[in-house]
Amino acid sequence: MFWSASAFAKSFMPVQGSTFASGVDDLYKFLLGASLISCVLVIGGMVYFAFKYRRKTNTDKTAYIAHSAILEFLWSFIPFLIFMGSFVWGWIVYHDLRTAPKDAFEVHVIGQKWNWDFQYKSGRKTSGEVYVPVGKPVRFIMSSRDVIHSFYIPAFRTKQDVVPGRYTALWFEADKVGEFQVFCAEYCGTSHSQMLAKIHVLPQEKFDEWLQNDPYKGLSNLDIGQTIFAQKCTACHNATTENKVGPGLQGVFGKNREFEGAASLVADENYLRESILNPAAKVVKGFPNGMTPFQGQLSEQELLGLIEYIKSLQ
Secondary structure, three states, rough: OOOOOOHHHHHOOOOOEEHHHHHHHHHHHHHHHHHHHHHHHHHHHHHHHHHOOOOOOOOOOOOOOOOHHHHHHHHHHHHHHHHHOOOOOHHHHHHHHHHHOOOEEEEEEEEOEEEEEEEOOOOEEEEEEEEOOOOOOOEEEEEEEOOOEEEEEHHHOOOEOEEEOEEEEEEOOEEEOOOEEEEEEOOOOOHHHOOOOOOOOHHHHEEEEEEEOOOOOOOOOOHHHHHHHHHHHOOOOOOOOOOOOOOOOOOOOOOEEHHHHHHHOOOOHHHHHHHHHHHHOOOEOOOOOOOOOOOOOHHHHHHHHHHHHHHHOO
């Protein structure tokens, strides 16, 4: 049936991935249906009366229409009930979206141009991907390192602005295993459309196993660096000589670099380290001072791996 919640969601909406997705869709369906009926009644009535009472001759006079208190009451009171019902229903849905259970599993989310970083209480960190258990409330505590972003999960029917200098939060309970796309829904600069992430919903036992595993077990420093580069650097840099927002990094190591307002020097390991942790210290000539500092965001293992990867780009 067209107006069933499941058929409607499948036809017009993203897949439903959370416990309150169906409630949001039901409210949206009701508002769409009420608007359609109102449009038909108002526009249809206007067309009908314009045709029925149109002027047929030059001597026609306006017909006398008697006042009807009952009719005027009904066309005011019925929409009032619909509007108040929509308000109460919307408030209930909004309250559910904004009120996280006290036992929710918490993950810290940090937005920056142009990627999402995630940190668990166990110390596990990920970038561009977040793993959560199915059937358990999850609360994201979010902040931004630079500008306003907006963390949007269409399948979960939830969205929250991420603001620098303060914490915001959203919660959800995924009701099916799978992968779900995250977007930034607040324009944040050149690569806004590339600020994506994936939510991986796992069974509880697989999630527990993932949370305890070492993500870099068995990887060389070069492999670790390649992984970090793909997660955190590709929005602004290429692994080729082609420039992006920042310079292309192929052949950078060991070459002379020229800077705005500073003496030139050869790009060695110390230069790469400083440029990653504090990029404003030496800004390459011809490029803006727009890179986010990674001080405190990378472990020593990740930093060493990233330097080794850049050195390998010859």
